[in-house]
Amino acid sequence: xxxxxxxxxxxxxxxxxxxxxxxxxxxxxxxxxxxxxxxxxxxxxxxxxxxxxxxxxxxxxxxxxxxxxxxxxxxxxxxxxxxxxxxxxxxxxxxxxxxxxxxxxxxxxxxxxxxxxxxxxxxxxxxxxxxxxxxxxxxxxxxxxxxxxxxxxxxxxxxxxxxxxxxxxxxxxxxxxxxxxxxxxxxxxxxxxxxxxxxxxxxxxxxxxxxxxxxxxxxxxxxxxxxxxxxxxxxxxxxxxxxxxxxxxxxxxxxxxxxxxxxxxxxxxxxxxxxxxxxxxxxxxxxxxxxxxxxxxxxxxxxxxxxxxxxxxxxxxxxxxxxxxxxxxxxxxxxxxxxxxxxxxxxxxxxxxxxxxxxxxxxxxxxxxxxxxxxxxxxxxxxxxxxxxxxxxxxxxxxxxxxxxxxxxxxxxxxxxxxxxxxxxxxxxxxxxxxxxxxxxxxxxxxxxxxxxxxxxxxxxxxxxx
Ligand code: SAH
Ligand code: SF4
Ligand code: F3S
Numbered sequence: 001x002x003x004x005x006x007x008x009x010x011x012x013x014x015x016x017x018x019x020x021x022x023x024x025x026x027x028x029x030x031x032x033x034x035x036x037x038x039x040x041x042x043x044x045x046x047x048x049x050x051x052x053x054x055x056x057x058x059x060x061x062x063x064x065x066x067x068x069x070x071x072x073x074x075x076x077x078x079x080x081x082x083x084x085x086x087x088x089x090x091x092x093x094x095x096x097x098x099x100x101x102x103x104x105x106x107x108x109x110x111x112x113x114x115x116x117x118x119x120x121x122x123x124x125x126x127x128x129x130x131x132x133x134x135x136x137x138x139x140x141x142x143x144x145x146x147x148x149x150x151x152x153x154x155x156x157x158x159x160x161x162x163x164x165x166x167x168x169x170x171x172x173x174x175x176x177x178x179x180x181x182x183x184x185x186x187x188x189x190x191x192x193x194x195x196x197x198x199x200x201x202x203x204x205x206x207x208x209x210x211x212x213x214x215x216x217x218x219x220x221x222x223x224x225x226x227x228x229x230x231x232x233x234x235x236x237x238x239x240x241x242x243x244x245x246x247x248x249x250x251x252x253x254x255x256x257x258x259x260x261x262x263x264x265x266x267x268x269x270x271x272x273x274x275x276x277x278x279x280x281x282x283x284x285x286x287x288x289x290x291x292x293x294x295x296x297x298x299x300x301x302x303x304x305x306x307x308x309x310x311x312x313x314x315x316x317x318x319x320x321x322x323x324x325x326x327x328x329x330x331x332x333x334x335x336x337x338x339x340x341x342x343x344x345x346x347x348x349x350x351x352x353x354x355x356x357x358x359x360x361x362x363x364x365x366x367x368x369x370x371x372x373x374x375x376x377x378x379x380x381x382x383x384x385x386x387x388x389x390x391x392x393x394x395x396x397x398x399x400x401x402x403x404x405x406x407x408x409x410x411x412x413x414x415x416x417x418x419x420x421x422x423x424x425x426x427x428x429x430x431x432x433x434x435x436x437x438x439x440x441x442x443x444x445x446x447x448x449x450x451x452x453x454x455x456x457x458x459x460x461x462x463x464x465x466x
Contacts, residue, residue: 005425007033008042012059013050015246015412016179017087017209019159021048024086024113024152033115034230040070044082049089049355051174053348061100068103068350082123084108084116088178092351094132107132108166110179112460134180151193153200155401155410156428158243160197162190162217162230163209170248170276171287171355172319172347175210182210186215187225187233196236201428204242204411205234213257215246228256235266240428242397242413246272247314251300262305268305270340270414273298274314278324278333282319283356292333299337310340310414311387318347318367320358327370334377340385340414342378346371386416387440393448394418396433398426411443417442 009027011021019287023048025035036042047063050056064083068141071081079217084106085097098205105123108116109132122129151158165180166173196206209215212227219225225233243266252272260267277283283291285383302309315330334342346367347354389412398410402419408427409419419442432448 004032004034005043006036007044007046008036009046009048010037010039010063011048011087011456013052013088014210015159015206016161016210017048017050017163019151019161020086020110020113021046022024022154024048024116026152027113030304033119035190035380043079044084045070046084046086049085049087051088051092051178051350053345054350055348056090057093060085060097062131064103065100068101071103082120084120084123085109085115088174091132091134094130098128098130099393102183105129106130109134117391120227130228133141137383141373144421151197152173153202155195156202156397157204157206158202159208160190161185161209162207162227163212163215166210167214168211168251168289169287170401171285171358172316172350172353174350174353177352179210182214184215186218187230188220190217190230191237193236194240200235201239203239203428203430204244205240206244206246207231207234208246210247211249211252211393212245213252213254219371226253228260231260231264231267235264241266243267244270244415248273250275250295251289251299253302258305259300261302261309268413268415269308269450270304270310270312272314275328275333276314277319277322278330279322280329282322282326285321286316286319286321286355292329296333296336306445308413311337312343313337313339315342315344315374317344317349317370318362320347320355320362321349321360322362322370327374331374331377332375334381338385339378341382344371344374344378359416383438384445385414389414389416389435389437389443391430391435392432395443396420396444396445397399397430398422398428400427412443418445418448419443420445422447 006143007025009025011017021379033035039045044065047060049060067083074081082105083103085104086108087110090107094107095272097107106119107130111134112131115131119129119131164182167182169176215227216224222270234240276286276288278292280291299311312459382465394412396410396412396418398408400409401424406421407419408422408424409417412418418433430463433445434448435443437444
């Protein structure tokens with residue numbers, strides 16, 4: 001063997017895939033795999049795939065097509081490239097991938113990453129293993145192997161998986177099938193990982209899970225901990241200045257979570273709370289288990305507890321049976337809430353989900369029009385929100401060097417990217433920044449001390465909007 005083998009991982013889809021990709025890289029490092037950003041020099045390519053919409057899933061096959069060429073080229077030089085397909089497409093269509101794509105050497109579903117080293121051995125022997133057992137073993141057991149432990153910190157902000165899977169079964173969604181039943185990671189393992197991240201310079205942790213606020217993990221005291229209790233404890237870790245969580249479900253916002261938004265300054269005042277639709281008829285057909293009014297009441301409770309809170313959401317347009325009137329109800333809900341951003345998608349029928357077989361599928365051109373209209377409204381709200389920040393002072397966690405020489409870039413409490421002329425030594429720290437201007441994506445500011453601003457306790461959205 002000449003030097004370390006090179007590993008190239010490409011992530012699609014959600015934050016959990018990003019996290020899992022780091023986890024796989026860290027797991028393979030003791031076996032001599034060094035990460036590369038150049039796919040052409042890779043000995044092992046892992047595609048960490050997403051099955052959420054048809055377009056996402058199809059990307060995998062076009063990527064595999066490109067990799068086939070790469071693999072053939074390498075073979076001419078006598079070099080073997082191993083191709084692994086991981087993630088939610090692997091889980092959903094593992095056998096089909098093997099059938100459609102002979103260049104793929106192994107398939108591994110999200111429940112089985114701890115088996116990756118063993119599966120690679122099998123692939124080296126010329127077998128083509130497909131590991132999508134469900135769940136194979138304890139899905140968080142990658143922590144049991146001390147040499148293949150929790151993820152390594154890469155910067156000042158880190159994701160940390162606290163929960164995986166979903167029991168909600170929205171009729172459009174593949175996640176309950178690809179990620180399995182809802183499982184919470186035990187508190188002690190989360191704390192251990194958070195402490196290691198903090199010791200390595202991480203200042204901000206985003207707790208992730210498909211249904212993160214349904215968290216109910218075993219606590220060290222033998223009781224079951226809520227997300228709120230977990231946050232209270234995470235906030236005590238020295239160095240952890242900021243906490244966030246995603247993705248949450250409106251049904252699982254309990255009083256303790258509302259209370260930590262009021263009481264815990266480390267918990268950032270931005271919340272991603274997907275609603276999908278503003279029409280009760282559609283919400284019912286989606287099996288969301290909440291009404292439009294339930295959603296508005298959750299927002300109201302949260303805002304009452306923490307006026308600084310700003311919300312983002314997810315929307316699906318063109319769910320089967322969605323009429324103009326249903327869509328108008330969605331636009332009205334958006335007007336009523338006032339979001340600082342949102343993701344929106346055309347409904348994509350997914351194999352095996354109930355909605356795929358529903359009557360009244362909405363024509364593509366109608367979806368296109370509705371998506372456009374919805375996005376214009378969201379863009380207007382986002383621009384208004386960003387504009388309201390101009391002239392205010394926001395705390396920024398600096399993460400990296402900026403776009404231009406002398407600039408550094410970070411995130412506001414609202415996750416807005418902020419560019420500031422400031423010394424690179426501030427990277428990894430939080431400083432108050434007076435916001436001078438907004439671009440289409442970023443905010444631009446000046447270090448608050450330079451302009452002599454008084455630093456507010458924490459940003460108050462109510463004041464921003466006034
Ligand atoms: N667990 C989260 C996110 C799930 S996937 C939640 O409950 O909200 C992220 C987003 O993708 C969803 O919020 C939804 O807006 C979108 N999505 C999921 N399935 C989809 C489908 N079949 N077609 C279009 N968008 C979809
Ligand atoms: Fe999918 Fe619904 Fe579960 Fe979210 S809550 S992951 S949209 S089934
Ligand atoms: Fe996609 Fe799976 Fe995440 S389907 S959105 S990668 S949970």
